[in-house]
Amino acid sequence: EDQVTQSPEALRLQEGESSSLNCSYTVSGLRGLFWYRQDPGKGPEFLFTLYSAGEEKEKERLKATLTKKESFLHITAPKPEDSATYLCAVQAPSGNTPLVFGKGTRLSVIA
Amino acid sequence: NAGVTQTPKFRVLKTGQSMTLLCAQDMNHEYMYWYRQDPGMGLRLIHYSVGEGTTAKGEVPDGYNVSRLKKQNFLLGLESAAPSQTSVYFCASSLQGNGYTFGSGTRLTVV
Numbered sequence: 001e002d003q004v005t006q007s008p009e010a011l012r013l014q015e016g017e018s019s020s021l022n023c024s025y026t027v028s029g030l031r032g033l034f035w036y037r038q039d040p041g042k043g044p045e046f047l048f049t050l051y052s053a054g055e056e057k058e059k060e061r062l063k064a065t066l067t068k069k070e071s072f073l074h075i076t077a078p079k080p081e082d083s084a085t086y087l088c089a090v091q092a093p094s095g096n097t098p099l100v101f102g103k104g105t106r107l108s109v110i111a
Numbered sequence: 112n113a114g115v116t117q118t119p120k121f122r123v124l125k126t127g128q129s130m131t132l133l134c135a136q137d138m139n140h141e142y143m144y145w146y147r148q149d150p151g152m153g154l155r156l157i158h159y160s161v162g163e164g165t166t167a168k169g170e171v172p173d174g175y176n177v178s179r180l181k182k183q184n185f186l187l188g189l190e191s192a193a194p195s196q197t198s199v200y201f202c203a204s205s206l207q208g209n210g211y212t213f214g215s216g217t218r219l220t221v222v
Contacts, residue, residue, distance in 0.1 A: 032209050043115075043201050043213030044154075087154070091209060096161050098144055098169065099211065103153035 003027050004102035006088050012108045016077045021105045023088030024070040033071050034099060035064050036087040044087055078109045113137055117202050117214035124192045124221045132187040132217050134202030140212070142205045143185040145169075145177065147198040148216075154201065160185055192221045 007022045025033065032051050036044035048057040050066040057064045061082060063074045073086055085106045089099040115136045124130055134143065144159040146169075156169030158177040166177045174196060176188045185204075189196060199218050203211040 034209070034211075036213075041216075043203075043215050044211075046210055046212070049210060089154075096142075098156050098159050099209070100156075101146075101154040103151065 003100045004088055004090050006086075006102035006105050008105060009103070010106040010108070012110065013075075013078055015079055015109055015111050018074070018076045018078070020075070021073040021086055021107070022070060023073070023102055025088075025090045027090045027092050027100075029093040031091045031093050031097070033066055034089040034091070035071070035073055036089065038085045038087055038104070047086075075107070078107075080109050080111050083107055083109045115202055115204055115212050115214035117200075117217050119217060120215070121218050122220070124189075124219065126192060126194060126221060128192050129188070129190050130192065130219075131189075132200055132202075132219075134185045134187070134204075134214060136183055136185075136204040136212070138204060138206070138212065139182070140204035140206050141182075142207075143179065144203045144205075144211065145175075145185065145187045146201045146203065147171065148201060149198050157187065157200075194221045197221045 035047040038044040048064040085104045089101040145157040146154040160179040163182040
C-alpha cells in the first residue's frame with residue numbers, strides 16, 4: 001500500500017502562473033513530512049520539514065503547508081528555474097524509521 | 112566540505128558480474144541509506160544503517176548486500192548483477208534520522 005501519494009504526476013505552468021502540488025499520506029502518528037527538489041541527473045536537495053498540522057514553511061517562491069492527511073507545496077509566480085521534480089517523503093513515529101518517498105511531481109515552467 | 116560522495120558515477124556491467132558502489136560522507140552522520148530510483152517508481156529503500164557496524168534491510172533488499180565498517184563509508188554490493196538492477200542508485204546520510212543529504216547518484220546499466 002502506498003503511504004505517500006503525490007499529484008499531479010506532471011504539471012506544466014506558464015511563468016508567473018501560481019499553482020500547488022499535493023502530497024497525501026497514510027502514516028499514523030507522523031513524525032515529519034519532508035519536501036525535496038530534484039534536478040535532472042542530480043540527487044534530491046532538501047527544501048522543508050513539517051512536523052505538525054497547521055505548520056507552514058517558506059523559501060523564496062515556495063511555501064509548504066501541512067494538514068493531518070496531506071501537504072501542499074504552493075509555488076507563487078514560478079520562474080523557469082523552478083522547473084524540477086518535487087519529492088515528498090514521510091517518517092513514521094519510530095526515530096530510526098527511514099523516510100518513505102512519493103513518486104514525485106515533475107514541474108515544468110515555460111517562459 | 113564534499114558532503115556525500117558516490118563512486119563511480121556511471122558503470123556498465125554484464126549480467127552475472129559483481130561490483131561495489133561506494134558512498135562516503137564527511138559530516139559525521141550516524142545514519143546512511145541506499146535508495147534506487149526507477150522511472151515511475153520513485154525512490155525505494157534498499158538497505159540502511161543507523162551506525163557503524165549496523166545494517167538493516169529496506170523495501171527492496173534482494174540481490175544486494177551492504178557493509179558499514181567505518182562510520183563515514185557505506186558500501187553497496189551486487190554479487191551477481193541482473194538487468195532488473197539497472198537503475199540510478201542514491202546514497203544519503205543524516206545526523207538524527209531526518210533531513211537527508213543525498214549524493215549525486217550512480218547510474219548503473221546491466222546488459
